[in-house]
Amino acid sequence: MDNAGPTDAALNLRALVVDDELPLTKLVANYLSRESFEVHTVNEGAGALMLAREVDPDIVVLDVGLPGLDGFEICRQLRTFSDAYVIMLTARDTEVDTVVGLSVGADDYMTKPFSPRELVARIRAMLRRPRRAPSSGQQVEQTPPRVFGALRIDLTSREVHVDAIPITLTRTEFDLLATLSSRPGAVMSRRQLLESVWGDSWFGNDNIIDVHIGHLRRKLGDNPVQPRYVNTVRGIGYRMVNG
Incomplete structure (x- = not known):
């Protein structure tokens, strides 16, 4: 060492x-x-x-x-x-x-x-991305949770629940979900997601988005064929199912 x-x-x-x-x-x-x-x-x-x-x-x-x-x-x-x-x-x-x-x-x-x-x-x-939820002693801006059916996304505490059951996401998975849920129903390209989550200095392959979305879906119990939360828009990217 x-x-x-x-x-x-x-x-x-x-x-x-x-x-x-x-x-x-x-x-x-x-x-x-x-x-x-x-x-x-x-x-x-x-x-x-x-x-x-x-x-x-x-x-x-x-x-x-x-x-x-x-x-x-x-x-x-x-x-x-x-x-x-x-x-x-x-x-x-x-x-x-x-x-x-x-x-x-x-x-x-x-x-x-x-x-x-x-x-x-x-x-x-x-x-440049947030590392962890703020400690209890920090003053933070309270953001109302985003709710999509059984899915609840708390941006302030960086916690996610499905049917009131806590879901453990990696930081990248949470950031992708937060980005998609910020504009429900809007189609976001892989490049838009990369720039939002990784920043505009990203050098890698856009396909990294697909891998992380796949992990995110499995953790949320989301079926890509009949998605409740994250919908694939073929040839473009993804969108958060509105409602």
Whole structure:
């Protein structure tokens, strides 16, 4: 384990880099340190989970092909206690890897080799999104819940219920649902959703939207053939079913 870069707590931007390729780990850590992140590094899975509990990172850059616990299992376990943004790295460029990575809670996916500048740009874009619900001591603007039949979306607490049963969504899934529900009945293209949730600096493939929408639907118990909540508009994007 290692620590690099500024340690001033006022920065409040912590990154955890998990990769068994030491030169790559050092390269990514150096780029993030230049961007004023407090950077922690580790080269194996069990240590990554321990360190994540200790430092509570804002962003985790996580290699898939680690010795011992692989990146998918680390991400799955990480999601039981952390809402950090997760960017997974892999030497393989396959749709299956992407789907698996996103299904266990990753927010983004990059294939090696990649540009460290692009990685930093994606991280900055993600960090412009809200990380967690405000603590009870914070003053926040109260927004009335959005209700679509049995679905209730509370934007203030970032909670979702279906038939009064709480539904656990990843941050990305919640942000997509919040964006769609902001304009019920309106068709939103994949590009509009990407720019709303990831920001206009997104570099990746639009198909990432389809993967996250699929996970969102399964969690909501929504049938894409006869949707109650999220409707596919073929060739364009998606819309929230109004009413």
